[in-house]
Amino acid sequence: MEFAARRSARRVLANLAASLLAGLALPAIAAAACPNENATPLVAGEAAARDSMYCLVNAARRRAGRRELTVNRALATEAGKYASRMVDERFFAHVDPQGNGLLDRTRESGYLNGYRLWALGENIGWGAGPLGSPKAMMAALMDSRPHRRNILSTNYRNMGVGVSTGIPVGGRFGATYVQEFGWRAR
Amino acid sequence: MIPRSPTARHRTGLLLATAAASALLAAGYPAASTAQDPAGNGTLVVAKQVTGGSGPDVGIFTFSGSWGESFPLSAGQQKATLLPPGTYTVSESPEPGYIPRGSSCAGPSGTETFPAPTATVNLGSGQSTTCTFTSEPIIDIGIQPEVTANARLRATRSCRGHRKLVALVTTGSATRVSFALNGRWFATGRRPHRGNTFRATTRTGRGPLELSARVTFTRGSSPPESRLTRRIAACPSGPAFAGGSRR
Numbered sequence: 001m002e003f004a005a006r007r008s009a010r011r012v013l014a015n016l017a018a019s020l021l022a023g024l025a026l027p028a029i030a031a032a033a034c035p036n037e038n039a040t041p042l043v044a045g046e047a048a049a050r051d052s053m054y055c056l057v058n059a060a061r062r063r064a065g066r067r068e069l070t071v072n073r074a075l076a077t078e079a080g081k082y083a084s085r086m087v088d089e090r091f092f093a094h095v096d097p098q099g100n101g102l103l104d105r106t107r108e109s110g111y112l113n114g115y116r117l118w119a120l121g122e123n124i125g126w127g128a129g130p131l132g133s134p135k136a137m138m139a140a141l142m143d144s145r146p147h148r149r150n151i152l153s154t155n156y157r158n159m160g161v162g163v164s165t166g167i168p169v170g171g172r173f174g175a176t177y178v179q180e181f182g183w184r185a186r
Numbered sequence: 187m188i189p190r191s192p193t194a195r196h197r198t199g200l201l202l203a204t205a206a207a208s209a210l211l212a213a214g215y216p217a218a219s220t221a222q223d224p225a226g227n228g229t230l231v232v233a234k235q236v237t238g239g240s241g242p243d244v245g246i247f248t249f250s251g252s253w254g255e256s257f258p259l260s261a262g263q264q265k266a267t268l269l270p271p272g273t274y275t276v277s278e279s280p281e282p283g284y285i286p287r288g289s290s291c292a293g294p295s296g297t298e299t300f301p302a303p304t305a306t307v308n309l310g311s312g313q314s315t316t317c318t319f320t321s322e323p324i325i326d327i328g329i330q331p332e333v334t335a336n337a338r339l340r341a342t343r344s345c346r347g348h349r350k351l352v353a354l355v356t357t358g359s360a361t362r363v364s365f366a367l368n369g370r371w372f373a374t375g376r377r378p379h380r381g382n383t384f385r386a387t388t389r390t391g392r393g394p395l396e397l398s399a400r401v402t403f404t405r406g407s408s409p410p411e412s413r414l415t416r417r418i419a420a421c422p423s424g425p426a427f428a429g430g431s432r433r
Contacts, residue, residue, distance in 0.1 A: 042243040094330040102330050117338055117382075119358030119407075122330035128283025128323035129261070130239030136325065146329045146406060155332065155359040155382075155404060171282035173245035174323070183358040185382065 034059060037135040041165045041175045049163045049175060050076075052134040057151055057159060057179065060142060064152045072182065075160025078109035079178040083162035086124070087176050092168040094122055106182070111158075115184035121150040123179040126167045132175030141179075156181040228309035231316040232257075232276055233264035237287070238323055247321065248279040264316075271311045276319075278303040284321040291317040331406030334359045339399050339414040343390060345421035355384045355399050355414070362402040367395060392421040 034055035041049040058068040082105060086092055095101045100108075102122045112118055125137050141147040150156075160180040167174035232251075236244050240262035249265075250256040252275040257265055278286060286303035293307070293315035300306070305317045337357035344350045353373075355363045363384040364374040373386035395418040402411050 040243040043241070092326065092328060094328060103333050116335065117356060117358055118335045120330075120333045123327065124330075125325065125327035126283075127325040129236055129244040130241075131323045131325040132243070136238075137327075140325050140327055144327060144329070146331065147327060149404075149406070150329065150332070153332070153359075153404070167283045169282045169324075171245070173243060173281075174283050183382075185356065185358070 034134070037138075038133050040130070040132040041163050042132070042173065046163045046165060049134050049177075050080075050161050053138065053161045053163065053177065053179070054159070056134055056138040057161075060138070060151055066152055066154060067157075069156060069159040069181070072111060072158035072160050074109040074111040075106070075158055075180040075182055076162065077160070078105050078111070079160040079162030079180045080164070081162065082124075083164035083176045083178040086126075086168045086178075087164045087166040090168055090170060092124065092126065092176075094124065102180075106180070111182055112184060115186055117186075118182065118184040119155045120183075121153065121156065121181040123147050123150050123181075124177065126169075126174060126176040128167055128171070128174035132167075132173075134177075137175070137177050150181055151179070153181065156183045158182045158184075226270065226311045227268040228271055228311060229266055229314040230269055230274060230276070230307060230309055231264055231266045231314065232259065233316060233318040234259040234261055234278075234321075235318055236261035236284070236321050236323060244323075245281055245284065245321075247281050247284075247319070249276055249319070250279070251276050261321075269309055271309055273306060273308050275304060275306050276317055278319050278321075281321065283324050285324060287320040287322050289317055289319045291315055331408060332359050332404050333408050334403050336409075336412045337363075337399070337401040337414060339397065339416050341395075341397050341416055341418060343395065343418050343421075345392065349390045349392065349421070351388050351390045351395065351397070351418075353386050353388075353397055353399065355401055356382055357384075357401055357403070358382055359404040359407055360384060360401045361404055364400045366398040366400075369396070369398075394418065394420045 034052045036044040036048040036052045037056060054071060061068055085096065089097060091097055102120055106112055106120055123141055125141060127137055130136060141151060162178040164176045166172045167176055232249055234247050244261040246258045246260050248256060248258050253269055259265060288299060288301045289303060289305040290297055290299040291305050291307050294313050303319055307315050307317060309315055337355050337360060340354045342352040353365050362376050364371055365386045366372065367388060372388045375384045375386065379385040397416045397418060399414045
């Protein structure tokens, strides 16, 4: 009787080589900031803030030794729509006023079409004024254990980020973020 | 209403802290209509600050003075008004997303702090008092723990001599999988064999099998656990397949 949990020797060697390379390049990576990470979407634009958030999430994953997540268009579209809805309709929750949750929204986006196995997670956040920058939002998320777990989870392969100028409590001086995480298999 | 004197704009208006403020002046920002003879007036300066930053994206805050004027200020801006000696109150309207952290007024007699976003000032003749209103931006976050589909259980049964069963559970977020054969637990794994697949093997007889797996997902997942069962038919009767040993 054997429970095969060990990784293959090839994979271990590959990880070792990657770690050594990462170690050599670490000072440069750690010092590099993501573009527009300190700019709020009101100044830099929502697209710039979104790209900055992708960069920050993958930088955090690299630092933790995790595989980077690839951007998925369906998840990104879903995240963008949901961020805008929270601002426009003034709610801040994982379930919208109509009772639709993350799974309903992700199904509607098409991300799960044709897949029998999947895992999903979601972080949402808003920050007023200077706290609406991607870096401030990412810092708040990483300071919270369950949010950090979503960001660094090895269960996900894809992500989508949505950014909307404005905050769900009213007012346009701030930004609202949605991070969708996903994995799927047939 | 007291007519505005030719020098009113010089006596009342925004101090230029940002380009936005100067634009307000250029657009003819209304001067205080209560301006009196400059000789006996005092100066009340209202300043706004936000913890963590200033700039055009930080917000516009609305103030109202007991002398009958309302005016907006952004973080880093201030507004000076010439007023006759007397007691004045300045209040700040609530701004969504910000917590008012009180105000403080500094004048000739010292500094007075107010816990509420309202300040009261006794302005003397020829004196200058600066009231600074502070706000703190809010950040709020929410978490949706992992949502998972049920895991998928597969099994391969060999009917050759060794009669081995290979059981596989594929899932996105399992942390622990336990396998049972005909109601008897025979393996538990906490790490996936490869990717997202947990694997276990055991010897079997030739008869029908009932394979079960109990899957525990990542903490916070919904559902937290899943139980899967799969029935496997008995090996075909007759001689074993070629290559298998006969017993």
